[in-house]
Ligand SMILES: [Fe+2]
């Protein structure tokens with residue numbers, strides 16, 4: 001599966017755009033699962049927390065794989081070299097991978113701490129922290145989509 005997702009067949013800027021969008025579509029179902037869990041009303045006996053922990057663990061595995069594909073692929077290895085004016089944006093986005101993985105861990109640790117019995121306000125705080133994580137993740141992927149699209153337009157002579 002890792003092999004299929006390696007973006008090694010990306011040869012043209014159009015390929016990079018379509019591969020990036022496809023790759024992001026593939027990870028968004030894991031995000032949607034966490035989102036669905038966050039929409040449920042948390043109970044106080046730990047069932048919701050256990051479900052959230054399971055979804056976060058899938059999210060962490062999926063994001064780890066996705067970030068590895070990007071960090072070794074054209075979006076971060078070739079695009080900034082070819083288009084130096086996008087290099088700073090690309091470097092900032094690449095650096096965000098570590099922060100996102102650390103936040104997934106933080107939310108999961110918080111959930112583990114509430115796995116026994118928790119007060120409603122603690123569960124609400126956990127839910128809010130997880131919502132913020134998903135928003136950051138979605139904004140990150142959207143900015144990457146924009147980056148590859150703008151680089152593509154530059155290459156075909158639109159918008160430069
Ligand atoms: Fe990324």
Ligand SMILES: [Fe+2]
Nearest residue numbers: 024070141144
């Ligand atoms: Fe991405």
